[in-house]
Amino acid sequence: MPVEILRLVVGCLFGLLVNPFALTIAQTDSDQGKVDAVDAAVSELSEAELMEAMVLTSKAFRNAARRVTPSLVTIESYGGVSAVQGRIGGIRKQGEGNTTGIVISSDGYILTSTFNFIQRPPVISVILGSGERHFAKLVGRDDTRKICLLKIDGLTDLPTPEMVDESKIKIGQWAISLGVGYGDTSPAMSTGIISAKNRIGGRAIQTDANISPANYGGPLVDIEGRVLGICVPMNPQSQAVGAGVEWYDSGIGFAIPLANAKKLLDRLKAGEYIRPAFIGIQSGPNPLGDGILINKVNPKSPASRLELAEGDILLNINDNPVNDMLRLKQLINRFEAGETIRITVKRKSTGSEEQLEMPLDPPPTNAKEPLALPKIR
Amino acid sequence: MSKQHIGIRFVFLWLICILMAPCCQLMADDDLSLEDRQRVAAIERYRIHAINRVIQSVVAIYDEDRQGGGSGVIIDPSGIVLTNHHVIMGAGIKGWGGLADGKLYRWKLIGTDPGGDLAIIQLEGKSVFPATPLGDSDKVRVGDWALAMGNPFILTEDQAPTVTLGIVSGVKRYQPGAGQNQLVYGNCIQVDSSINPGNSGGPLFNFKGEVIGINGRGSFKERGRVNVGLGYAISANQIKNFIPDLLATKLVEHATLDASFSDRGGKVVCSQLNRDAPVATAGLDLGDELLAFEGEQVKNANQFTNLICTLPENWPTELLIRKQDGTEHQIVVRTFGLPYAKPRARGGQGGKDEKDPEKKKKLERQRQMVALLSANPGDIRYPEINRGYARRILEQWKESVNGDSSAGVAKLSGEILEGGKALGTQETWLASDGRIRVNQVLDGQLVVYQYDGNSFWATEAGEATELSLQEAQSRWGFEQALMMGSVFRQKPLDIFGQVLIDGSDKAMGENAYRFKVVPSEGDAVYCWFSMFDLRGKPKVSLVKSSLERDCLIDGGSTFASWTQVGPVQLPLERQKVSGLEENIELQVIDSSFEWLKSVGDDLFSANVQTK
């Protein structure tokens, strides 16, 4: 017996040493020599081998979907406001179908997109991967990320998906979106790559896989079926709940990474309603030098409370210089209502610079908000 | 144990070994073995690396106020950036560019081509920028992977571009333009990589680290300006045709022959012709059949249209035609330009607007754009900027042919041939201090050309005559040597005057910079430097020189077979060519060469007795 074990061990070791693809598992990215060897090997594959590798990739897509599907849920809405007025990017009204969500903790917390509840349904139910239907209640909401948290009661061992640390996500890696919005119990899949990170105030990763109402609230997974993020509609120009849907299936899609989001999820579990920041000024670039020239201050806004006035110049926010509108918008986008920023302002009245603390408000509530949607471009 | 029993157990173990050999700590999937997953991961990693190689060269283009959105790509480490003309129409003649390093750099406009929607801007602020070279777009095939990078919808906040993946959906596509002769996409590449507003001007990459196109158009209809899977990119090979004209700081026009072709009964025939057009003077008639254009067989009129869209004004085009009597003719003519509508200068509201600083800025920018589009197409708008590029190109060339600058004399000897028949011999001495001697024996007669650093001499039948620079240049043997001697000069071509990039051209069938060297007195001389080597990599090489742009009067010289002679590279094959067709009249082939540490000084002074 020991002799055979010896052979077994020798055979394994030999195979391990000699198989070049096995070597890739030991590889780290810093090992440039081995990396180039892999590149060379791939760039010299024959058509048949390339075909084989791409067929294997399809299998890997299916495997990835299979791995995450147990944590994918179908969300059903009952009732709500009638068809949303106006068109959103060519869509005449929100679809009638079910939407998608992801179980993020085994005791019944489910994350989905606020887009799915544009019609403010009073009753929500969830069909789990097991097929069971449960009623859910809305717990917390984040308008800056277009996500919201649901809770089902009475469960303890729901399957949750593996997540990928945001720092490990690479531009160009496969990204697979999954969603049940077309009505079939089996989720529809779209594949693409990760196009960028640090988008929309640093909150989202970007993909060119199809992202649409068919999968908002659903997972964006990697080739191994681990969740990169949750699919949501986004548009840096507007925080409205439907903003971004005009880019559905256009190769511009967003997902909110979740692996490092424990603090955020705790806040949502606590029932928080996270809202975007609003300062309340109309401005333009300062034509005479650095900074932003304030043209108008909205009444009852953070700017008005600090008594900012027309002609004042906003120079920086939290030590970041602001010289153009794009930068202003991008900087403000990084914050939430309730946070406080430190601004440097040059007053027109005195001509001197001041440092001020500015607590940020949410955008002024518009009674028509649930129905008001961004204009089509 | 029986032998059979042992055998079976062995086979069983062997099978286990084989299966376990790619040993692992992870369990394989029911569908995919670990090896399969590794193969899949390898393909993914390959793509990630392909992206990392090129992403640093992508530029997010903004105007001076950091508004607006367009994209570009750095194609040369000195900071030369390609973008769309319509991007700079929106941004202005200068602005800011963001790179993946997170920083913003200033840029200014160098030259633009409204006809083909191409522009070159210059990035400032670093001596070496990450760059990605142009590839060969003729090698691109439908089904190839295509990566588009840029700044759609101005999404970037850290200046890193958006990367989208797709395939090449079609090649040699045509998208009609707008306005008068503007924004035409001919012979362009169609892709399904997501391209949206903001991607314009940005690169289309292959996986080999090359720019195969510049994205700039898309098909849109019911969904507004949102990608629906059809994007179009200007082909890299078209871009190569325009780079010298753009670096020359011109407003460039696109080519026209002042003739049209139509499909008639399976043939492509000339259906419209301006009788004064060069192509008519060169022999084209109505009804003649076009067989080939620019070396490519033409099967239908669309093909001709596509091809001519890729060419600039003044391009030496080749047509193969078949006349009504059945004879075939080759015609080579320079193209005219398709004119643009001159913009109407908007008279500003005057004083009132001048006081509002923001409106003033806007007016100023409008004025700049009007001035740009009102320029005479083909004129060098900024000679100093042009000269800067010319000098840099010559420096690059000088470095590649003379890295060393050690002292000595190169001696070349060879035969002079005409149509393959030996006519005589030639010996050339080129000293590293710039002195030159040529012994040319033609039909038994010896002529000696000498340059001693100050003056030019020709000695024939024992008689030494001093020549002016002009006269020296008109003697073929002397002219070749003066050109070759450039490898030793501190500033190549300075012996001939001040250098300028005259424009885009073809020389010996390759893309070339046409330089014009203007002396303080006398006529200019033209030199052509090819832009790419045989493999398509950027490389500058002296290819041709002539006193006349089309090599008509005294012909021109071509330089080939660059070989290492001592510390320098010299062309061992030179030809005398004439006309746009570059017909070969004479050849000099140097069969031997040596590098001498020193020679007698009197070799280069005139009055040396001939042998």
Add this chain to the structure above:
Amino acid sequence: MFGWRIVFLIGCGVLMAGSHLAVAQQKAQPSFIDQAISNAQPKMVKVFGASAGKVEGFATGIIVSKDGLILSSQGVFLDGRQVKVVLSDGAEHIATILKRDRETQLSLLKIQATTPRFFELSTDAVGEKGDWVIALSNAFKVADKDEPVSAMLGVISLRTTMEARLTKRDVAYRGELVLIDAITSNPGASGGAVVTPNGKLVGIVGKIINSSETNTRLNYAVPSSVLHEFVDGKASVTKESQPAMERQDVEFGVVLFKLGGRNNPAYIDRVVRGSPAAKAKLKSDDMIVSIAGEKIGNLKDYAESLKSLRAEEEVLMIVKRGVEMVRVRIAPRLKK
């Protein structure tokens, strides 16, 4: 003693390694879909007909027999005086329309030409979710004359049966669809081919329609099995094989809470005594979640659902009672 076996093992290891290395050394580098595209192009045609207002008058088609049968989508471009088909070599032919069907949105055309390169129509499903597909079509009529049609790459998103419509006036498409994630929903693309990298036909690109579920454009292929049926004409093309039964007016015996309009969830206000609802022990404030597997999202859904039920036929009904989910079996009765 066992030495030769070790040698054998080592030899096998080397062979395995060697095969990998040899494989890596081979020449590059066509794309993996090169063959599929070049094999498909000769089988593609461009179809030109009449336009009607904003609707384009061009489409794509595929050759399905060696004697000039062409499959395309059904549309207004077929309504004009002439339908012109352009083959991949640029040859133009006038086509006659053999069949057109509004349910499947397909048409069968015939040209007088020999067409040796054609697509086989499989009766089985070709391709599964995640498989790569190449969509070939003349979207936006980018390709003219003999120029090849455009190729797009995607994967199969889902094989499903669904309801989709473009506008209220259009016939609702109720067939099998192969959803793909390449954007085929473009003018002129319908009738194009969707093929696997092996060159097998998955289906033809469908017409531009919206999903009523998501209200977004659907990108899909009409599967080859449906195409096969259509061309062969054996089975009935309409999906309604059952004779339409006379509709009954049924009720469960509940009065629903109507305040707020038809978009409100279907809450029971009160249960009529002695009704099927009473027998099933439904209560006031129950909210009807689903009937016979169909979600009842609102009062409108409830009304629609009743139209398809038959008296005395039991169905499963799920209601929400407080936070509980209650399932009952209930059969409606004829309305009095």
